Amino acid sequence: MRKAHRTNSAIRRFIMTIIFLVLTVTFVSACGQQTTGGNGKLKITATTGMITDVVQQVGGEYVEATGLMGAGIDPHLYKASQGDVKKLDDADVIFYNGLHLEGKMAEMFEALEQRKPTVAVSSYLKEDQLHAAQDQSLGGHDPHIWFNVKLWMSATEVIRDTLVEKDPEHADYYKENAAAYIKELEQLDNYAREQIALIPEKARILVTAHDAFGYFGEAYGLTVTGLQGMNTMSEYGSKDVSKLRDYLVENKIKAVFIESSVPKKSIESVIEGARQLGHEVKIGGELYSDAMGDAGTEEGTYIGMVKHNVDTIVAALK
Incomplete structure (x- = not known):
C-alpha cells in the first residue's frame, strides 16, 4: 500500500509539473503574439522626441506612441530608468535613432531585438549619405541625421514600412499618412533653403x-x-x-x-x-x-x- 501511495504521489507530481509547463509556455506564447494594447492600438516606444513625432504623424489613430526623452534631454548621456525599461518591454515596436546616438542604451537594444521589432530609423541610409564621426570610438558616423530634412524623409519611410509590416490591416492608412507627411517635409526643406x-x-x-x-x-x-x-x-x-x-x-x-x-x-x-x-x-x-x-x-x-x-x-x- 505504501509503495502504491508513493507511486500515485509521484504520478500526481509529474502531472502537475506537465500542467505548469504547458501553462507557462501558453502564457509566454500569448505574450509574444500580442500585437496591440488594450485599446486595440499598436504600442510604440521611441527614444527621442523627433522619432516619436514621426511615429505619431504616420501611425495616427492606430498607434499609441510613447517617447522616452523629453524637451532638453541629451540622448548622448541618457540612461534608461526602470520606468523606461518597462515602456520598452511593453511595446509592440521600438524605434531608435541608431548610429550610436543613444550610446548608453546600445546593449539594451541588442537584447530587445531578440524578442520584438527594434528598429533604427537610420537603417535605410547608405554609407555615402552619412558623415564620418570625428571620434571613431564614439561610433563610425555622425548620428544627427534629422538636421537634413531629406534624410529625415528616409526615417519616415522606415517607420511607415515597419508599421505596415506589423499591422498590415491598416497598411493603406499608414502609407497615406506617410505620403502626406513627406510632402510637408519637402516644403520644410525648401523653406530652409x-x-x-x-x-x-x-x-x-x-x-x-x-x-x-x-x-x-x-x-x-x-x-x-x-x-x-x-x-x-x-x-x-x-x-x-x-x-x-x-x-x-x-x-x-x-x-x-x-x-x-x-x-x-x-x-x-x-x-x-x-x-x-x-x-x-x-x-x-x-x-x-x-x-x-x-x-x-x-x-x-x-x-x-x-x-x-x-x-x-x-x-x-x-
Missing part, C-alpha cells in the same frame, strides 16, 4: 556648443563648427576654447548659438575669451539640437523645431 539663402554668403557661419549641425550645414549651405565634438560625452578643454575663440575673432563672427540640451556655460567661456581680445560676440539665440521643445508647442514638433532653428539663425546672421 530659401531662408538661409537670405544670409550674406560670408556670414553663413554657424557656431554652436557642440558639433551637431554638420548635416544641416551641408544641406543648406552653412559652414558649421562647435566647441565640443559630435557627441557631448567628449570633453572639451582650454585648447578647444582658445581655438574657437580665435576662430571667432579671425572671421569677425558676431553671433554664436546655445542649445537647449547643452549647458550654455561652455559657449559663454568662448564669448568671454573673444571679448578679452576686443571682439564682441553675442548669443544669437537658442537652437534645438538633440531634443525638441516642450510638448504642445510648435517647437515640440519636428517641423516646428526645424523652422525655429532656421528663423533664429537667419535673424542673427542676416
